[in-house]
Amino acid sequence: MAEFNKEEIDYEDQLRQSERERKDLKNIIYELPVGLITVKGGNELTIDIANHEFCRMSGYRSADFSMEKMCMAQLIHMEDYMMFEDAAEVCRRGKTSDEFEARIVTADQNVIWAMFQFQIYTYRSAVPYYLVSCWDITERKKMENEIMLVNERYHMLEEVSDDIVLDYDVKKQQFEIPECYLKFAEDKSVKYAGIEELYGAIHPDDRERFQKIFETALQREMKGTAEYRLRQGxxxxxxxxxxxxxxxxxxDYDGKISHIIGRSYDISTERAVREKLLREVQLDPLTRIYNKTASGEIVDAFLEKSTQGTHVLYVIDIDDFKKINDTxxxxxxxxxxxxIATLIREQFTDEAVVGRVGGDEFMVFVKDTSLQExxxxxxxxxxxxxxxxSGDGAVIVVTLSVGMAVTGKDGYDYSTLFERADHAMYHIKKNGKNHYGFAGETEEGDCEGKNRTEEKENRRNLVADKEFLNTAFSLLSHARDIxxxxxxxxxxIGRKYQMNMVSVFEYAPDGKNMLLTNCWSDMGQIYEKNILPITWPKLMKADVGEFVQTTPKWQEKRKKEWLEWSGNAIPIQSIAAVKFEYSNGKTGCIDVGSVEQGKQWRTEEIGTICELSRVVAVFVTLREKMQEDQQAIHKLKTETG
Known part of the structure; x- marks a missing residue:
């Protein structure tokens, strides 16, 4: 009996000790800064104790969890509850569960996200009790969702546009492979690639330049743009x-570059259009071979890179071409x-640079050849x-004179080689034409060479101006709005010859005033009035088609009148004009002006402006004829009611 009483006393002591430990645990649990609950196992998981932090998170009171009234199924989102049963099962096998994310349904029926972890802390009557720790991760989940939405938007943009997102993680030394490239990848499961793989996908000619740009961006914060060719497939x-x-x-926070981000655009179509336009700019309209400017640029670009080998530049001129035109x-x-342009192009290889550098003059640059070839x-x-x-009793044989210059011996750049070959060609013309020769074999001396160069340059300029006149006539012939x-x-006219003002006047029948009908200026409005007095006797006395210009003395004398007419604080300092005649003997003039005082007009400028006055006369005649027709139509309509 005494032994029984002793066992009973020991059992009661154990119960009191267990109760004290439980109270101590509750006190510790209540004060911890993370959410903690003790959960009774069994047929269902019920909450035994919940600390202050868990109550704050869930919105419940401590009393709501007393006497094991609340089941975990009431607190946890129904889609996540199975994870708690799985975690309890892991603990029963003597292990601590992995952390897992689940949703808590709060007292006011809102949903928050929390991270949970289970572990067993005691058994009572063979029933397991679990210590469950949790902490609020709602804000983190919101950020993750925002990031996910951003990524989804990027993926959607990639699907509906040609834009590609670039995001290089410097620490991981990798970037995410865009979705649009995964379909080309050999291993479609690989979502990330290293920088070397990116370099490998860049065209070899662009790789070094792209790598320098990328390495610079790794050193400091910067923005930039890069164009390159990227492999497809x-x-x-x-x-x-x-x-x-x-x-x-x-x-990053430590000042070191952590990411390089950007957007890439497929500009293949844009590049194709740009290259087509560039090609058009480089070609001569008549012959479809390179023009003068493009020829020189292409040859110089080659010579800058190539210092070895024998290269020959030909200058080719049609003999007696003026006679062909005149006849x-x-x-x-x-x-x-x-x-002739077609024949030259067919005779030389595709590697040769073939161009038209003047009206009847061509050049060819042949790479890596020999003097014999x-x-x-x-x-x-x-x-x-x-x-x-032949025709109309005239017979002319078309022949060529050809001069040649060799790199190294005759020069190392296009300008020098061209000058030497040009001298050689001139010597051929002087000595019978229809032949060829190298520069060293036909040297004529610096003085004669200089005169020849100036003569050819003037002739090329005049040809270029004739081409401009052709453009003017073309504009006239296709004009709908005169x-x-x-x-x-x-x-x-103004932009080509660097004028500051170009205008057209028609003279009144009384010879005292002139009517401003058209005006262009790069300085804004020049004239305040359309009807101006004629105060330039020299122009009135000039013949039709004669070029006249103001003198500084006249310009200064008329300065006040000019300011009154123009209303401009910066008067035109130099004026030139050409009188033209249009329908029924009426006269007018085309004026050109420059802010340059005492401007000297070049011979080709004078010639072209005189020719253009004839074009303008046709414009004015057509305009007056159209006005007369419109007046006649209006009169007819009025008379017929």
Missing amino acids: GKESGKYAYFRTCYQSIA FGHTVGDMVISD AEAKAEQLCTNVQKTL NGSLNVLLEQ
Whole structure:
């Protein structure tokens, strides 16, 4: 009996000790800064104790969890409850569960996210009790959702546009492969790639430049743009597309670059259009070979990179071309130029640079050849081009004179080589034409060479101006809006010859006033009035088509009147004009002005402006005829009611 009483006393002591430990645990649990609950296992998981932090998170009171009244199923989102049963099962096998995320349904029926972890802390009557720790991760989940939405937007943008997102993680040394490229990848499960793989996808000609840009962006915060060719498809595809990437490097809290982000755009179509336009700008309209400017730029670009080998520059001129034009007309002359350009292009390889550098003058630059081959080509060209033109009792044989210059011996740049070959060609012309020769064999001396260069340059300028006149006539022949087309022509004249003002006046019958009908200026409005008094006797006395210009003395004398007419604080300092005649003997003039005092007009400028006055006269005549027709139509309508 005594032994029984002793066992009973020991059991009661154990119960009191267990109760004290439970109270101590509750006190500790209540004060911890993370959410803690003790959960009774069994058929269902019920909450035994909940600390202050858990109550704050869930919105319940401590009393709501007393006497094991609340089941975990009431507190946890129904879609997540199975994770708690799984965690309890893991603990029963003597392990601590992994952390897992689940949603808590709060007292006011809102939902928050929490991170949970289970572990067993005691058994009572063979029933397990779990210590469950949790902490609020709602804000983190919101951020993750925002990031996910941003990524979704990026993926959607990639699907509906050609834009590609670039995001390089510097610490991980990898970037996410865009969705649009995964379909080309050999292993579609690989979502990330290293920087070396990116370099490998760049076209070899662009790789070094792209790598320098990227390495610079890794050193400091910066923004920039890069254009390059990126491989499309696998390594063996050989297909590339042009891309433009706008990028920005971003520094972390420690000041070191952590990411390089950007957007890439497929600009293949844009590049194709740009290259087509560039090609058009480089070509001569008549012959479709390179023009003078493009020829020089291409040859110089090659010579800057190539310091070895023998390269030859040909200057080719049609003999007696003016005679061909004068005898058979410009149409036949253009045909001769086109035929010779075709023959030159066919005779030389695709690697040769073939250009038209003047009206009847061509150049060819042949890379990596020999003197024997160059001479043979020149002889072949002179032979093949010969043909006879005949008509109206006239007979002319088309022939060429060809001069050649060799890199190294004759020069190292286009300008020097061209000058030497040009001198050689001139010597051929002087000594019978229809032949060829190298610069060293035909040296004529610096003085004669200089005169020849100036003569040829002047002739090229005059040809260029004739081409401008052709443009003006073309504008006239296609004009629907006479005034609009005339204004366009005036602007082209002003910009081509660096004028500050170009205007058209028609003279009144009384000879005292003139009417301003059209005006272009790069300084805004020049004239405040349309009707101006004629105070330039020299122009009134001039013949039609005669070029006259003001003197500084006259300009100063009329300065006050000019300011009154123009209303402009910066008067035109130099004026030139050409009188023209239009319908029924009426007269007018085209004025050109410059802010440059005492401007000296070049011979080709004077000639072209005089010719343009004839074009303007046609414009004015057409305009007056249209006005007369409109008046006649209006009168007819009025008379017929």
